[in-house]
Amino acid sequence: MHNANRYTRLFALLTALSLLCATCPLEARAESKLNIMTATTDLAALAQEVGGDRVEVESIARGYQDPHFVEAKPSFLLKLRKADLLIVVGLELEIGWLPPLISQSTNPKIQVGAPGYFDASRFAKILEIPTGVVTRAEGDVHPLGNPHYWLDPENGLRIAKGIQNKLSEMRPNDAAYFAQRYDSFEQRIKQADEKWLAAMKPYAGRKIVTYHRSWPNFAEHFHLDVVGYVEPRPGIPPSPQHTVELIGLMRRDGVKIIAVEPYFDLKTPNAVARETGGKVVVLMPSVGGEKEITDYFKLFDYDIAKLKQAFDETK
């Protein structure tokens, strides 16, 4: 048994070598398409708008999933490993799951700060940036501001511009193509936005209640007034006392609409709606929340149609 050390060393060496050797069959890249991974479906939709057929885009989170609580599954590592570009929402939205995925991806291109790491929040208008002392007594606050900023078409356009610049930088030969794609997107989103604003105009200034603080950018753009939340604090489940207060508030202000994200339980919202004669509307915060929402335009089409219907029903 004297050769135990030798065994040990041999074992270590062999394992290391076998791991190294295993690198050989990989790296079969001839593909000229840019491989883009995004944290959420909305960013994927925007990247697709700009990138067209020169890019391959996939989102980690699904549209009907709470983007705060995505599981850092190893299957995502397989995709991140091959990514040329990673687009994230930022503002600590993904803090619970993305950092370990990035560091374990063994992909130098998408590490924080690397050229393939793209934080979309840098291009968007951010609301609800807390001032003064930030503590968790306020729940799961985002110290850098509200991360649900993509729900404003203007921000969509700003992010798309940022993506266009990034893609052109990564693929200079396709710069003209991306510029043309962006121009087309800009034109279409401006047209669509006029239509959406017109559709929402009759309801300007209407007060609504939402489950989570997912809608400040949406509400600002479409002139809605979010007066309360089903959650007593961000990330804290509804409490009986808060629910009673919310019912009081809705009755006093005549609020009839409770907008709920698809990943929250409808029990409390339904109870509040019953008490106040209001209506629960499940609005989609992300592309892919429903099968029919296949792109960024359909996201607003869907939500605005739902809201309109609800406003009309609760007149």
Add this chain to the structure above:
Amino acid sequence: MKRFSVLPLLVLFAATVYAQERPAAPEGSGKETPSAGGSAGTVEETRMKALEDQVRTLAEQVALLRGELKEFRDANSVRPRPADQVLLASSHVEPGTLPTSAPVSAVPSAPEPAPSAASPQVAQTQSYGGATSNAKLLNPDISLIGDFIGTAGRNTISPSRSLELHESEVGMQAIIDPYARADVFISFGEEGVNVEEGYVTFTALPAGLLLKVGKMRAEFGKVNTIHNHALPFIDRPLVTNNLVGGEDGIDDAGISLSRFLPAPKNWFFQGTAQVYRGDSSNVFTANQRQDVSVVGHLRLYRDLGESTNIDLGGSYARGHNNAAIGTTFNPDAFVTNLYSADATLRWKPLRRAIYHSFLFRTELFWSARDQLSPLNIFETQHAFGLYSSAEYRVNRRWTVGGRFDRSARAANASLTDTGFSGILTYWPSEFSQIRGQYRYGHLWDITNTRFTNANEFLFQFLFVMGAHGAHPF
């Protein structure tokens, strides 16, 4: 010459002193007035009125400033913020530091009376200089997890304290440079301090290699890699205590290299090879420098649909043990080989991820330990142990779970301890946790050489401060 220079200095000094004292003067005289003209109510009334007016104008000024500030901030937030790369390097930001870009530049233009009357928000940002707040942004993410455990009931074999702050784990995590990040977890127990983990991870290596260097929990099975606070139970399984080094497990200074291995489509296959110094609790003991221990781990994972997945692992560890220390035998010849297999099934529906989930896990351990028999003959003890656990999230706040334990003892495989636990967990929020566990054990009593029953109730309070980085899946 000297006198001439002293004189202006004196004058200057006097002037400063006078200027500094001056604002205090009205306050002093103000205090005197009421006592002097105590009966004259009219004087007080006019004073009150004057004060009211003053407060009103101040309030107006504050409102004005707030408006300006908001405008400024809105305008600022649209612009891409160049400081963001720095922000992201340390993802947690000290309270009050972020909005500095707007308020700091806005404050100097504010009229003099504003700061005193302004909301604490403005005052807060004002106290930070631009340079200091930027320096703070480069601080690591710092967190502390407090783990308080109480125990009641009967256990004569391994009694724990009635009440204890079992562990306070301080975590510091940061990106070091474009090529590496570091994670350090220091655990303050009731008796001492221990670097639970402290390692640097090189994330930008070629060929898809991931290198970690430092002190780490070894990649040996599942439960060995999990920090106390992240366990689905209060204690650790019996088999961990009997075969894999107890609470700290295989936790040693070493080097870890891992890589994704080629696998069929949709399968995730990862291999890890680690070399450690060879000192881990009571499992491995390095008697000389060459006595390094090695750990190898293979992990196979697959999604069975978007909400269900299966996670399989096999591990091997080898190192020298302490069986021959103090005997005439060559300690070099006494080795412990450990093998483990683990399987995990997870279910979490994406639409209701925060309300419902289920996890079933089982881990099997085999230990082959070279030691001396009671008759001082070289022998190898082959011990086997396992645990199986399940947990179900009933709703957003409650989780129920259970665990079955069975394990022989590493030094005497003929003695097998058995146990089971029922666990109930409540989450007031993501950042605190209250847990109760009933634990039954059928344990071997060495002193009385017979099996005894242990019935215990454990409870635990966990709280998280600061930004504790997410643990790997």
